[in-house]
């Protein structure tokens with residue numbers, strides 16, 4: 001039996017790539033392509049929706065799916081823990097509906113975040129540098145924000161204090177954003193797709209954890225796994241690692 005899939009944000013870079021990936025999978029059927037201005041209606045009869053738009057639209061789109069009992073795989077950036085928590089009650093009221101929110105679907109990026117989480121408790125200093133194509137509208141990236149949150153939780157659990165930093169003069173924000181106390185720097189550069197480095201430092205040593213997505217196809221195995229698995233995970237799940245069993 002095939003799973004019917006619709007894509008919201010289908011004219012975008014990720015949505016278009018997701019449509020191709022779903023089209024090419026023998027066990028999936030692409031039943032709907034929606035973009036800005038389209039009436040989502042019954043979502044083309046989809047069992048699962050893939051959502052890659054902008055945060056301002058994403059929450060409304062996801063709620064539209066949940067209200068109709070349709071599972072959703074969300075790739076749009078900016079879904080904080082607070083936003084996901086607000087959605088949780090509504091999703092739980094719907095019984096078996098699953099919403100999977102993944103800041104990054106590339107398997108290597110999921111591993112990079114998990115490695116950073118593991119390493120964080122051993123290092124005094126940590127900084128995250130995310131590097132993306134210049135058409136990206138949000139900064140810092142969802143991946144960098146999630147990485148910083150995971151690192152901050154590990155540091156807190158290990159009883160580590162603030163990262164050492166003597167800066168007192170920084171009128172232009174050269175030290176980057178602070179996400180839960182972790183400095184995050186965003187680079188936008190023609191030629192890039194999606195890249196991130198986590199720099200961890202101690203006296204006399206440094207560990208660099210880096211991931212590169214050179215092409216949007218790198219996200220597709222994760223998206224398709226999400227589509228196949230989301231129905232088995234009722235409620236709201238944040239992070240592909242939970243579906244991959246990492």
Ligand SMILES: NC(=O)c1ccc[n+]([C@@H]2O[C@H](COP(=O)([O-])OP(=O)(O)OC[C@H]3O[C@@H](n4cnc5c(N)ncnc54)[C@H](O)[C@@H]3O)[C@@H](O)[C@H]2O)c1
Pocket residue numbers: 008009010011012013014015034035036037052053054055057061074075076077078102103104105106138142219
């Ligand atoms: N989770 C991941 O692995 C991953 C990977 C890449 C990108 N992203 C995120 O996915 C999102 C989309 O990225 P992109 O590069 O495809 O952007 P994009 O600008 O190419 O595409 C976004 C699409 O959403 C459409 N859209 C806007 N408002 C809409 C609405 N109300 N209803 C339906 N469609 C609407 C736009 O018309 C556009 O076609 C971003 O938030 C990006 O950060 C996530």
Ligand SMILES: O=C(O)C1=N[C@H](C(=O)O)CCC1
Pocket residue numbers: 077103104132136137140141142143144193194
């Ligand atoms: O290209 C983008 O936009 C990406 N967005 C996600 C993020 O914000 O982390 C994932 C990587 C690519």
